[in-house]
Amino acid sequence: MAAHEILAATNxxxxxxxxxxxxxxxxxxxxxxxxxxxxxxxxxxxxxxxRQYPEKAGSLRFPVTVVSIIFIHIxxxxxxxDLHQPFRMWHIFFHPHWSSAITxxxxxxxxxxxxxxxxxxxxxxxxxxxxFDKTLPWVVALAIPVTLYTAALMSQCTARELWQMPTExxxxxxxxxxxxxxFMILVFGGKLGWEANRTLSTVLALSAFMSFVLYMxxxxxxxxxxxxxxxxxxxVKGDGPFTVQFWLGQWMxxxxxMLLIAFSRVSKSESILKLAAILALVGLYIVKNVWLMIPxxxxxx
Amino acid sequence: MQLGFLVDLHxxxxxxxxxxxxxxxxxxxxxxxxLRVKYVDVGTFPETKRTFTPLRCNHCENAPCxxxxxxxxxxxxxxxIVNIDKERCIGCAGCVMACPxxxxxxxxxxxxxxxxxxxxxxxxxxMMPSCVVACxxxxxxxxDLDDPTSSIxxxxxxxxxxxxxxxxxxxxxxxxxxxxxxxxxxxxxxxFRPEGYDLFGKMTSKxxxxxx
Numbered sequence: 001m002a003a004h005e006i007l008a009a010t011n012x013x014x015x016x017x018x019x020x021x022x023x024x025x026x027x028x029x030x031x032x033x034x035x036x037x038x039x040x041x042x043x044x045x046x047x048x049x050x051r052q053y054p055e056k057a058g059s060l061r062f063p064v065t066v067v068s069i070i071f072i073h074i075x076x077x078x079x080x081x082d083l084h085q086p087f088r089m090w091h092i093f094f095h096p097h098w099s100s101a102i103t104x105x106x107x108x109x110x111x112x113x114x115x116x117x118x119x120x121x122x123x124x125x126x127x128x129x130x131x132f133d134k135t136l137p138w139v140v141a142l143a144i145p146v147t148l149y150t151a152a153l154m155s156q157c158t159a160r161e162l163w164q165m166p167t168e169x170x171x172x173x174x175x176x177x178x179x180x181x182x183f184m185i186l187v188f189g190g191k192l193g194w195e196a197n198r199t200l201s202t203v204l205a206l207s208a209f210m211s212f213v214l215y216m217x218x219x220x221x222x223x224x225x226x227x228x229x230x231x232x233x234x235x236v237k238g239d240g241p242f243t244v245q246f247w248l249g250q251w252m253x254x255x256x257x258m259l260l261i262a263f264s265r266v267s268k269s270e271s272i273l274k275l276a277a278i279l280a281l282v283g284l285y286i287v288k289n290v291w292l293m294i295p296x297x298x299x300x301x
Numbered sequence: 302m303q304l305g306f307l308v309d310l311h312x313x314x315x316x317x318x319x320x321x322x323x324x325x326x327x328x329x330x331x332x333x334x335x336l337r338v339k340y341v342d343v344g345t346f347p348e349t350k351r352t353f354t355p356l357r358c359n360h361c362e363n364a365p366c367x368x369x370x371x372x373x374x375x376x377x378x379x380x381x382i383v384n385i386d387k388e389r390c391i392g393c394a395g396c397v398m399a400c401p402x403x404x405x406x407x408x409x410x411x412x413x414x415x416x417x418x419x420x421x422x423x424x425x426x427x428m429m430p431s432c433v434v435a436c437x438x439x440x441x442x443x444x445d446l447d448d449p450t451s452s453i454x455x456x457x458x459x460x461x462x463x464x465x466x467x468x469x470x471x472x473x474x475x476x477x478x479x480x481x482x483x484x485x486x487x488x489x490x491x492x493f494r495p496e497g498y499d500l501f502g503k504m505t506s507k508x509x510x511x512x513x
Contacts, residue, residue, distance in 0.1 A: 003490035012485040012492035015351070016340035024394045024407070084392025084412035091372040091391050102371035102395055158365040158471050159401030231490055299489045300403030301339065301356050301467075 003227050023296050028082040030289040032075050033150055034179070037172070037284065039071030040112075040143040041180020045200065047140045049184070050133065053196045060188055061132055062123040067183070069116050076109065101156055105149030112146045115139045147176045160295040161228040162218070171214055171291075177207040178253070179284055182277035189270055189277075198265070201273055204280060205261040212254035215287070228298060235294040246290045253283025303381040304419060305446040305476035307453050307464070308355050310486060312440035315340060315353035322435030323357075326420060333406045335417040336432055341485055341492050354486040355432075355441070358383065358404040358417035359467065359475035366396035366405060366416075374414065381446075381476060382421050387413045401471045403489075419443070446476065456480070 006012070046064040049057035080086045093110075096103045119139060122132040151168035154160070181203040189197050223230035236246035260276035263269075315338055323329060323336040336357040343350050360383045367375045367383055374390035377383060390413035397405045397414060408415040420430035428434075433441045444451035449458075457464050457478065465482045466475040484491040 003484070003488055006484045006488070006491040007493065010343045010485055010491070011345050012341050012343045014339065014492050014494045015342045017337070017494075024397045082393070084394065084407055085390065086392075088372075088389075088391040091389055095372045095389060097371055097373040099368045100371040100395070102369065102393055106371065153369070153395065156365065156369045156395075157398045158473065159468065160398065227490055296398075299494060300401060301489055 003231075017301075023293060025082070025292060025296065027289060028078045030285060030292050032078040032082065033172075033175070033288050033292070034285045035071045035074035035078065036147060036150070037175040037179040038183050038281075039068045039075055040147040041176035041178070042071070042183055043068050043116075043136075043139055043143045043180070044176060045180040045184045045203070047136055048199070048203070049192070049196060050136070052199060053192065056192050056196050058129070059191065061129065062120065063188070064184075065116060065119045065123060067187070069113070069120065072109070072113055072116065076113070101149050101152035105146070105153065108142060108146050108149060112139070112142050115142060143176075144173070147172050157295075159228060159300060160298075161226045162222070162232045162291070162295045167214060167218065171211060174207045174211045174214075175284060175288070177203055178211065178280055181207070182257075182280040182284075185273050186277040186281070189274060194268065194270070197270060197273055201261045201264065201276070204276065205258050208254040208257050208280065211287075212250065212258075215250060215254075232295050232298050235297055236290065241297075242290050242294055245286055249283050249286035249290055251283070252279045253287045254280075257283070302379065302448075303446040303476065304424070305360070305381070305444070305453055305478065306357070306419065307442040307456055307478040307480060309440045309442065309456070309460075310352070310354060310479055310481040312438045313338070313353045313355060314438060314440075315351070316437065318435040318437060319355055319432035319441060322431040323417070326423070326431035327418075329415075330408060330410050333408060333415070335415065339486075343485055352486050354479075354482070356402070356404065357432075357477065358400075358419075359402050359473065359477040360417075360419060362474035362476060363472060365399035365401065365471075365473060369395040369399040371395065378421060380424065382419050382424070383416075384418050384421050385414060385416060387411055387415065390414050401468050401473065402475075453478075 042064050046057065046060060049060065080089060083089060092103055092106045098104065115138065119132060119135060122128050122135060148169050151165060151172045154163035154168050155165040157163055181200045185197060185200050219233060223233055234240055235242045237243060257276040257280040260272050264272040317338050320334065320336055320338055327335055329335050336355060339354045339356055341352045343352060360381060364383050367377060371393060372389050372391055374386045375383060375396055376386065392407065392412050392414065394407060397407065405414050405416040423430060430443055433443045442453045442456050444453035446453060448454060460480045463480055465479050465487060466477065467487045479487060
């Protein structure tokens with residue numbers, strides 16, 4: 001018998017229970033995911049641009065590395081800020097538990113930071129572009145699991161059925177592609193020229209489209225596979241507490257950027273592209289925040 | 302040895318003696334509970350009844366909290382208890398999120414995760430958990446599941462067909478059983494939770510837990 005049928009039959013009401021923990025992973029974790037998406041996404045985009053437009057993108061080696069270092073450090077800072085015992089962070093390195101996605105992620109992120117500093121050294125101190133280009137594929141390869149590990153962590157949260165592998169891992173990669181391309185258009189678009197901007201906007205539009213399809217698939221079909229998912233998605237349907245934020249995020253991160261990019265193709269307007277990039281970056285934060293919060297509202301006991 | 306718990310919900314009368322005994326024994330701070338008794342009212346007046354369900358850590362064989370803990374602060378003891386080392390905990394709250402039973406919380410005093418340990422310190426001294434001792438109707442049955450002559454094994458044998466665990470579909474293999482439970486008592490989605498209706502309504506705020 002399904003829970004809603006039990007409810008109708010019994011009219012059962014919880015009349016005494018102690019406080020539910022509520023939001024355990026707050027907005028700090030949203031910033032964590034958002035900043036990590038940008039930090040890894042710009043590395044993906046640098047790799048793409050150096051392959052397709054080596055002359056235009058050559059001068060971006062050091063600036064993009066710096067951007068990635070900054071955003072990865074924002075990610076690490078907010079990860080640390082979210083810990084209730086931040087001064088014990090070193091336990092992850094001296095008492096690692098390898099079945100935990102947090103441990104694996106922390107080690108990979110540390111290695112990733114080391115490689116980013118190596119890239120900065122090669123591009124700024126040594127000025128060795130050949131060595132930089134040889135190292136970059138390894139950094140890109142590591143950026144993939146770094147951006148994915150939060151999906152693994154979320155999927156380890158049993159009973160938060162909304163967070164499932166492999167959907168979350170696809171969303172994390174798409175978020176990195178979306179935010180990376182949006183950030184490059186916004187900050188470096190002026191230096192790159194129209195053709196490179198067009199390539200970046202294609203990445204932005206396709207990742208926005210795929211993300212939107214995944215969210216809508218979850219929105220429509222999710223409730224059919226588990227009653228927890230159905231209950232969680234009620235928070236973004238009808239008069240749910242996150243309905244407005246959910247649709248605001250979907251429009252800002254995905255629908256409007258896709259429309260604006262199509263419009264910019266016709267008008268060849270870089271300003272419209274930049275507007276699409278800003279909307280995508282802001283919208284991504286909202287989308288991530290909604291998806292992080294709603295499973296936490298569900299009572300577990 | 303595999304220690305386990307069984308609660309006979311036919312016997313529980315919701316006195317909350319176990320809750321208080323647990324609080325005192327483990328010095329559980331205000332606003333947090335290692336063990337709590339949930340009341341669910343069923344039916345429509347005048348055909349109503351109240352059910353009582355003690356809720357605590359299920360000490361799962363395949364514990365998601367143990368798996369997600371990045372520093373092994375949550376770990377298995379040889380007797381099957383899922384124990385916590387609060388000195389090692391970094392307070393990431395991964396275990397709070399991973400537990401499908403909502404049994405783990407962040408201790409506001411130590412800023413570390415905490416939960417029921419089946420009173421592991423008492424068991425180490427061959428004593429029963431404090432909630433078992435406090436229960437006036439012996440609704441809490443505790444013992445070794447591997448020993449067919451233990452009281453819990455005998456209780457399970459004599460109540461076959463009426464022994465349940467919470468959320469078996471999650472694959473956690475809980476070592477905490479209920480006799481006389483049903484969907485209303487064991488499934489959190491099978492009852493309404495009107496906001497502000499319960500005794501501690503004002504404490505169920507959506508504010509972040511702990512220091513944020």
